[in-house]
Amino acid sequence: MCGLAGFVGPGDAATPKRMTQALAHRGPDEEGCHIDADAPVFLGHRRLAILDLDDGKQPMWNEDRQVVVVYNGEIYNHGTLRRELTDAGHVFSTDHSDTEVLVHGWEEWGTSLPSKLNGMFAFAIYDRRRKVLFLARDRFGEKPLYYADAPRTFAFASELNALLLHPEIDREVDELGVKKYFAYGYIPSPNTHIRGCKKLQAGHHLTFDLVTRKGDLRPFWTFALEPDEGLGDRQEPRLVEELRHHLSEAVRRRLVSDVPLGMFLSGGIDSSAVVSLAAQHLDPSQIRTFAIGFDEPSYDESAFARDIAHRLGTEHRERVLDLARAKRVVPEVLQRLDDPIADPSIVPTYLLSRFTREHVTVALSGDGGDELFAGYDPFDAIRPAQIYNAVVPASLHRITRSLADRLPRSRRNMSLDFKIRRALVGLSYDPKVQMPAWMAPLEPSDIAELLREPVSVEDLYSEAITIWQESRTGSPVDRMLEFFTRLYLQDDILAKVDRASMMVSLEIRAVFLDNDLVDFCRRLPNRFKYRNGTRKYLLKKALSGLLPDRTINRKKKGFGMPVSDWLMSIPEVPPMQDIGRTDLDLARQYWDQHRAGSHDHRLFLWSWLAMQNAFKKTGPASSA
Numbered sequence: 001m002c003g004l005a006g007f008v009g010p011g012d013a014a015t016p017k018r019m020t021q022a023l024a025h026r027g028p029d030e031e032g033c034h035i036d037a038d039a040p041v042f043l044g045h046r047r048l049a050i051l052d053l054d055d056g057k058q059p060m061w062n063e064d065r066q067v068v069v070v071y072n073g074e075i076y077n078h079g080t081l082r083r084e085l086t087d088a089g090h091v092f093s094t095d096h097s098d099t100e101v102l103v104h105g106w107e108e109w110g111t112s113l114p115s116k117l118n119g120m121f122a123f124a125i126y127d128r129r130r131k132v133l134f135l136a137r138d139r140f141g142e143k144p145l146y147y148a149d150a151p152r153t154f155a156f157a158s159e160l161n162a163l164l165l166h167p168e169i170d171r172e173v174d175e176l177g178v179k180k181y182f183a184y185g186y187i188p189s190p191n192t193h194i195r196g197c198k199k200l201q202a203g204h205h206l207t208f209d210l211v212t213r214k215g216d217l218r219p220f221w222t223f224a225l226e227p228d229e230g231l232g233d234r235q236e237p238r239l240v241e242e243l244r245h246h247l248s249e250a251v252r253r254r255l256v257s258d259v260p261l262g263m264f265l266s267g268g269i270d271s272s273a274v275v276s277l278a279a280q281h282l283d284p285s286q287i288r289t290f291a292i293g294f295d296e297p298s299y300d301e302s303a304f305a306r307d308i309a310h311r312l313g314t315e316h317r318e319r320v321l322d323l324a325r326a327k328r329v330v331p332e333v334l335q336r337l338d339d340p341i342a343d344p345s346i347v348p349t350y351l352l353s354r355f356t357r358e359h360v361t362v363a364l365s366g367d368g369g370d371e372l373f374a375g376y377d378p379f380d381a382i383r384p385a386q387i388y389n390a391v392v393p394a395s396l397h398r399i400t401r402s403l404a405d406r407l408p409r410s411r412r413n414m415s416l417d418f419k420i421r422r423a424l425v426g427l428s429y430d431p432k433v434q435m436p437a438w439m440a441p442l443e444p445s446d447i448a449e450l451l452r453e454p455v456s457v458e459d460l461y462s463e464a465i466t467i468w469q470e471s472r473t474g475s476p477v478d479r480m481l482e483f484f485t486r487l488y489l490q491d492d493i494l495a496k497v498d499r500a501s502m503m504v505s506l507e508i509r510a511v512f513l514d515n516d517l518v519d520f521c522r523r524l525p526n527r528f529k530y531r532n533g534t535r536k537y538l539l540k541k542a543l544s545g546l547l548p549d550r551t552i553n554r555k556k557k558g559f560g561m562p563v564s565d566w567l568m569s570i571p572e573v574p575p576m577q578d579i580g581r582t583d584l585d586l587a588r589q590y591w592d593q594h595r596a597g598s599h600d601h602r603l604f605l606w607s608w609l610a611m612q613n614a615f616k617k618t619g620p621a622s623s624a
Contacts, residue, residue: 001050001143001507002027002058004070005162006043006124008133008210009153013042015166020044022162026072026502034059034068034126039210041126041133045070048505050362052097053258062103063091066128069102072158073121073143074509076253081105081116106134114138114205114220118253118515122200124156133208139221140368140513141189141202141490144339144498148197149215154208156200161338161617163197170196171620173580176459178611179451182442183460185342185607186492192339193611194618199339202490223485223518224470225478227525236541239528242520243542250514251277254364262288262360264352264508265316267304269536269543269552270366270375274511275312276546278364284313290356290363291318292348296562308551319355321348323566330570336503340614342441342607343496344563350500357506367493368512371485372521373539374477374530375556378435381423382476385434388427400424418600431476432468433461435483441607452581463487477526564602568595574605575612579619 003023006016016033024031027046034043045058051074059068075081078098086092090104098119105113106125111134114121120142125134135156137145147156150168157163164171177193189199200206203221208214231239251274255261263278265271278287289309293302302318309316321329326347333350356363370376392400426438437443448455458465467486471479494510501508512518521529528538540552574591576584587608593599 001048001502001505002070002072003046003158003162003502004044004072004122004124004145005155005157006041006070007153007155007166007168008039008041008208009150009155009168010040011042011153011166016042016044018165019157019162020046022165023158025505026158028505030057032058032070036126036128039126039128039131041210043068043070043124043126048361048507049259050074050507051256051258052094055094056097056099058099060094060097060099060103062107063093067103067106067125069099069106069123069125071099071102071121071123072145073119073123073138074098074254074507075101075117075119075121076256076514077118111205111207111218111220120510120513122158131210133210134205135200135208136205136220137200137202139203139223139515139518140485140494140510141199142494142498142510142513144495145200146192146197146339147200147206150196154213154215159338160192160194160197164194164338164618170194171618172196173615173619175451175453175580178579179447179455179460181340181342181611182447182450182604182607183440183444184436184487184491185439185441185603186488186495187339188463188487188491193614199491223482223522224472225482225522225526227473227478228523229525231523231525231528236528236538239524239538240542243538246514246517246520247273247511247542248277248280250511250517251364252281253514254509254511255281257362259361260288260359261362261364262290262356263314263364264356264366265289265291265305265309265314266366267291267301267306267308267551268366268556269539269547270369270512271305272308272366272547272551273369273539273543274364274366275308275314276543279312279314285315287312287314288360289314289316290352290359291316292352292355293318293320294348294561295320295322296565299561304551304554308547311548317355317359319351321351321561323562323569325351326561326566327570330566333500333503334609334613335616337499337610337614338617339495339499340607340610341492341496341499342603342610343492344561344566344602344606346496346500348561349496350503353501353506353508354504357504361505362507362509363501364509364511365497366512367497367508367510368489368518369536369539370556371481371489371493372512372518372529373536374481374526375536376484377556378438379477379480379530379535380533382480385423385427386476389431398428429457432465433457435480436461436464436487439488441603446604450583450586452583473526475526477530481526481529563606564594564600567602567605571609575609577612577615577619579611579615 003026005019030047075098122143122145153168174195291305426434594601
């Protein structure tokens with residue numbers, strides 16, 4: 001992976017230097033810069049060398065030095081595109097760099113270039129002839145890209161902290177972004193918590209005209225379910241074979257690397273599938289697998305990972321995360337977040353990435369499988385929720401919730417009392433916002449109290465409402481699938497994995513997000529994903545024989561961690577930096593209640609920690 005930064009507008013060489021130095025962890029191998037003072041355009045790059053180690057330096061030009069790119073990612077179909085471009089008359093100077101495909105692809109296809117790419121990417125292309133700067137981000141947002149359009153400057157960077165090092169970019173708090181953060185547990189694109197700074201949304205490109213100083217933002221791809229209802233049970237054997245083929249090809253494409261490569265292995269069905277299919281392309285003894293365990297049994301999956309590794313014969317390594325190590329790692333991780341993510345699993349993800357990076361530079365993961373194949377617990381709650389809504393009047397919801405609050409509290413992973421309380425929170429709201437409300441650190445009324453101003457449910461959850469309304473089938477299962485894939489996957493899961501892995505310069509490749517595999521999944525009716533209480537129905541059928549039944553059929557555990565216990569002593573003194581009009585007394589009350597054991601505020605308290613640390617890096621005080 002790499003880091004990129006740049007801007008159009010007044011400045012000098014020192015500014016892109018500062019911006020790219022802030023991204024050194026994303027690209028520790030090389031640094032590059034291009035300055036076109038007449039335009040004026042400034043481009044900076046930090047490289048983590050993965051392909052074509054000698055010739056893949058950036059910024060990279062076309063042969064007549066009229067088109068230049070800075071790029072972060074991997075294009076898995078670059079070989080096919082290179083041959084197509086060579087046949088069209090383009091001359092390549094590198095041996096097999098995927099970066100060079102972008103400059104020639106821009107010449108050949110212009111703004112249609114991103115739709116030709118199968119991979120993960122964020123890049124900026126400067127075209128001297130057309131006098132434009134072109135930014136693009138991959139279909140699911142695996143690679144980040146932030147930008148700001150200030151009065152005299154248009155700037156961009158791989159991370160918010162690097163973007164804010166440009167002196168023209170203000171650091172004022174965006175109150176709507178903060179509200180959305182506490183409403184989702186992440187800040188949905190294009191929002192951030194800094195006014196004027198935006199995330200380029202997944203599947204979008206932005207063309208900035210250097211002459212008119214105007215930007216043109218457009219989508220080139222949007223995830224949407226388009227099920228072929230003609231597919232019935234008679235076609236199931238064929239669909240099983242097609243799915244196996246797409247999975248195998250997705251793995252094969254991601255095994256190409258000029259540096260050591262390994263694989264995350266949790267022992268769950270998705271990561272186990274990746275490793276099992278990789279063993280069809282490589283000698284299993286040459287496959288390196290990595291896992292993290294917990295000393296708290298209800299969270300620990302390491303035995304399942306060990307079982308798969310032993311069965312396949314991989315070179316397997318694992319480490320255990322206990323409270324003592326968590327006390328060291330939690331501050332280390334949170335202090336490096338500039339865009340807050342209220343997902344505690346970033347801690348084991350970081351530890352797993354750091355551990356893995358000691359041995360390899362690239363790792364394959366199973367991210368995306370739960371979103372595409374209905375792998376999450378809430379799918380099991382759809383029918384009970386419908387019954388609850390039909391039987392229990394809205395006027396009784398608060399009473400039901402108060403009764404649930406009296407249940408004995410457990411700190412075990414996804415304990416029954418925790419699930420009941422969270423489900424009842426979601427069921428208190430309109431169906432179109434039940435999913436984000438169920439997962440939220442705070443409810444809308446609590447957000448209003450914490451930030452001391454009224455909030456609108458429609459404004460808070462506008463992204464979720466849009467997805468609900470745009471659903472082409474209206475099916476509750478499909479709507480939930482699209483919520484998880486278009487929102488949660490992009491701005492929580494993939495952002496978490498990118499930040500955690502890039503802190504240690506490890507490239508992660510998500511097998512399930514392959515273009516062909518995703519397009520196959522989009523056409524599947526949801527009965528092949530969730531059937532009679534069975535999640536990942538067709539995926540499990542496709543993996544039968546490749547994985548043991550005990551792996552395929554065991555209950556999903558998820559990458560959870562004992563965060564409720566951690567928050568009893570981490571941090572020793574909770575941070576209380578004021579953010580806008582935050583009610584710090586209320587925040588202290590939440591901490592006191594949790595540590596006294598009278599309430600379980602784990603979701604809010606972790607989100608508070610992440611936001612406090614992000615604000616230290618990006619808020620007004622950090623610029624002093």
